Amino acid sequence: GENVEQHPSTLSVQEGDSAVIKCTYSDSASNYFPWYKQELGKGPQLIIDIRSNVGEKKDQRIAVTLNKTAKHFSLHITETQPEDSAVYFCAALAVNTGFQKLVFGTGTRLLVSP
Amino acid sequence: DAGVIQSPRHEVTEMGQEVTLRCKPISGHDYLFWYRQTMMRGLELLIYFNNNVPIDDSGMPEDRFSAKMPNASFSTLKIQPSEPRDSAVYFCASSFTPSNEQFFGPGTRLTVL
Numbered sequence: 295g296e297n298v299e300q301h302p303s304t305l306s307v308q309e310g311d312s313a314v315i316k317c318t319y320s321d322s323a324s325n326y327f328p329w330y331k332q333e334l335g336k337g338p339q340l341i342i343d344i345r346s347n348v349g350e351k352k353d354q355r356i357a358v359t360l361n362k363t364a365k366h367f368s369l370h371i372t373e374t375q376p377e378d379s380a381v382y383f384c385a386a387l388a389v390n391t392g393f394q395k396l397v398f399g400t401g402t403r404l405l406v407s408p
Numbered sequence: 409d410a411g412v413i414q415s416p417r418h419e420v421t422e423m424g425q426e427v428t429l430r431c432k433p434i435s436g437h438d439y440l441f442w443y444r445q446t447m448m449r450g451l452e453l454l455i456y457f458n459n460n461v462p463i464d465d466s467g468m469p470e471d472r473f474s475a476k477m478p479n480a481s482f483s484t485l486k487i488q489p490s491e492p493r494d495s496a497v498y499f500c501a502s503s504f505t506p507s508n509e510q511f512f513g514p515g516t517r518l519t520v521l
Binding site for chain 2: 324325328330335336337338340343345355383387393394395396397398399400401
């Protein structure tokens, strides 16, 4: 089945710096890759997603890149702010099992210091 | 819409007791997902429904866990009997399709003593 690996597990940056979180996946048939942000005490919330027919997608300070050949996708946050501090999860849609379901990475705890 | 609603928000129970978690998905969403989140295992899918029918329950840990969706606006996850290792945060999520945004509820924090 699908396996999603996420790195790093923790990331500390200064306000204004950029942050990059990387994920790899195993199912070559996967075609949907969302990123979720989870704040303390809340459920995960979608912040951006990308589909396999696109190599890059941007939304203000957030961008996601996808390399289907290498089975890599990454989240880039520029000009980080303290409110970006949270746990971020990547996910890939597993399709080779006969069912379509999201498989999540293990999460990255991002801390942005003022 | 109020979003995905889960109850209770916190549950503390003793080993061996039955626990029932409840979820109301967003109206119009055909898919409902139950996830469990722990430090050790991260966010794992337990089961999901399409139009009230269970589609994939391969993530359900064992027979002590069961889930139902009697109608489009209500689902339950039941653990009987509960064990300390079931302590976790349980999330319900809903979406139009598996490849669209999943909207998560606030979660139920379960503690089994």
